[in-house]
Each structure stands twice: as C-alpha cells, then as structure tokens.
Amino acid sequence: MSLSNFDFADLIKKAEISFAEIKDIHELEQLRIKFLGDKSEIKQKQKELSGASAEDKPKLGKIINNTKNEIDNFFKEAKNKIETKLLNQKLNTEKIDISLPGINAFPKANLHPLSLITADIIEIFKRLGFSLLDGPEIETEYYNFTALNTPENHPARDEQDTFYTNIAPHILLRSQTSPIQIRALEKYGLPLRIMSAGRVFRNEETNARKLPFFHQFEILCVEKNINFSHLKWTLQTFLNQLFGQNTEIRLRPDFFPFTEPSAEVDAQCPFCKGKGCSTCGNRGWLELLGCGLVDPNVLEMAGINSKEYSGFAAGLGLERFAMLKYGLSDIRELYAGDLRFLSQFNI
Numbered sequence: 001m002s003l004s005n006f007d008f009a010d011l012i013k014k015a016e017i018s019f020a021e022i023k024d025i026h027e028l029e030q031l032r033i034k035f036l037g038d039k040s041e042i043k044q045k046q047k048e049l050s051g052a053s054a055e056d057k058p059k060l061g062k063i064i065n066n067t068k069n070e071i072d073n074f075f076k077e078a079k080n081k082i083e084t085k086l087l088n089q090k091l092n093t094e095k096i097d098i099s100l101p102g103i104n105a106f107p108k109a110n111l112h113p114l115s116l117i118t119a120d121i122i123e124i125f126k127r128l129g130f131s132l133l134d135g136p137e138i139e140t141e142y143y144n145f146t147a148l149n150t151p152e153n154h155p156a157r158d159e160q161d162t163f164y165t166n167i168a169p170h171i172l173l174r175s176q177t178s179p180i181q182i183r184a185l186e187k188y189g190l191p192l193r194i195m196s197a198g199r200v201f202r203n204e205e206t207n208a209r210k211l212p213f214f215h216q217f218e219i220l221c222v223e224k225n226i227n228f229s230h231l232k233w234t235l236q237t238f239l240n241q242l243f244g245q246n247t248e249i250r251l252r253p254d255f256f257p258f259t260e261p262s263a264e265v266d267a268q269c270p271f272c273k274g275k276g277c278s279t280c281g282n283r284g285w286l287e288l289l290g291c292g293l294v295d296p297n298v299l300e301m302a303g304i305n306s307k308e309y310s311g312f313a314a315g316l317g318l319e320r321f322a323m324l325k326y327g328l329s330d331i332r333e334l335y336a337g338d339l340r341f342l343s344q345f346n347i
C-alpha cells in the first residue's frame, strides 16, 4: 500500500481499541513496541516519506506526525491507568494499624535526680508552712560568716576552706546557704518560717564523697516560744514523709557556730531498718543533717530581741539525700552528665 493510500484513521482506531483493553504493564510494553517501536507501521511510514513527491511531502508528514501523536496519547493514557491501578492495589493490601506504638524519634527528657530530691523535700516543708527563698551565690564575708556568729579568727574563714573572689575584699563564694536566713530576718521580720535550697562552695578535693561545690537545703523558724521539741517534731515529720512512717531518729550533741544547742540527726537506716547494710556501712544508722536552736547572738545581730523570740534551724546536703534515695555510691555520678546514668531517673 502506497503512502498516499494508507488508512491512517484505521491505524489510530486500532491503536485506540488496543490500548483501551490493556490489563497489565507487560501488555502495555508489547503494544508500545507494536504501535510505536522501530518496526511499527508508523515508523515504516516515516521512512517511506522520503520517497514521496515534494508536493505531497508536507501534507503526508503532517498526517504521520498527527497519527503518531494520537497513538502516543493512547499509550500515555493506558500507562497512567495501569499505574493508578497498581497504586490502588498497593494501598488496599497495605494496612495501617493505628493502635501500634509510635516510633520514638526523640528521647524523652527527665529531671535530674538532684532536682527530684530537692522538689520532694521542698514539697514536704511547704506543707509545714515554710516559704522558699533564694539568695546570691557570691556573698559578703559579713552574711556568710560574721552575721552567723563565725568570728574573724574561725578556721572556716580560712582560704583553704573558702573560695574568696578577686572582685573586692571580703567577697566570696558562699560556703553555706545560711546567709539567706540573715537576709530574710532583715527583710521580712518576724515571725519567720523559711527554707532555701542552693549551691554552696568549699575548697575541697574531689573524691567519691566530696566535690568543691554541693547543694544545701536549710530551714529556719523564728517565732515566740520556740523550743527544741518543735525542732525535733519538725524533723521527725519531715523524715517520716521522706523515708516512710515511723522512721526512728536520734540526736547527738554537736557544734555549729550559729546554733546553740546544736545536734547531728541520725535516722535509722530505711533500707535495712537498722539491721545493717552497705548503704549505712553496717551501722544501722545514717547521718543525715545538722540542726539546733538559733544562737541568741545571731538573733541579736539581726536586731531581734532574743528574750522575746527564739528559733530553730536545720541544714542538709542534697547530694547526700539523692545518693541515699537512689542508692548511688559516687557523688561524681551526679555531675558526669552521662545520659545512660541520668535516663534511669525517668519517672
């Protein structure tokens, strides 16, 4: 059949029907080769075009191109149809179980053990009517020592025990949180029932039990008619709530410059109930905190009539309580920043 007699409309019709009936990607490829491949009729006609007369050539060339474009469109439509069908099949077979747990892409943050124990202790004293106060970490010698009945020749003032700054003379890193008590007495007057928690600094060598800084928690109560039994009841209530009811405590006489009388408080080891274990070093008792009635000299220095008012104070190391509560043997673990260690406290 010569080029001019060829029935291009018939070829388009055949291609349209064939591509419309297509069922899978394999058939599609076969039809593409048949209608558009190198040996297809349309390619054959393109080759024959060179033999056509100069007069017929533009007209026939246009017909061939149009035919090829039409068939190409049928192919693209069929391809699109097959691909949509495959995608739908895939979506229908893939089931999404929305009850499955999600992928944990981000690790959950948690509070540091020191923050946890501090929050627990603050909560207990809040219920007992103590207000939380804060104070500066850089202090004057007056608030850190003098106002707390620690005279100028006291060894605690020595540079071997205390970090002095070069900001100005008599300016130091506080060695205790007690300066907050003096500032509170001056600022708020009486009666006063406060607590404070914060970092303190001492010129110590680092080992498993000591660091050059640690966190202290303190309470101070100054009211009329305060005596030692109020102090003992407060501490007993606190330790019962922290370690469990009926925690037995004992008070041993001790010395602190700003309290008189002073005592060291031991609690029966809550882990072995006094039988002896590794936490309490087989003693059955744990040394927990220092306390006492506020020395009248301290009250007088703050402008308080010590005949009219009396008070009690107690202080403890928060690292020690965190170590006891979480069974830690090395204080340095608290500051190593090791996420494997810290993630254990994800509560």
Ligand SMILES: [Zn+2]
Residues within 6 Å of the ligand: 269, 270, 271, 272, 273, 274, 275, 276, 277, 278, 279, 280, 281, 282, 284, 285
């Ligand atoms: Zn024990």
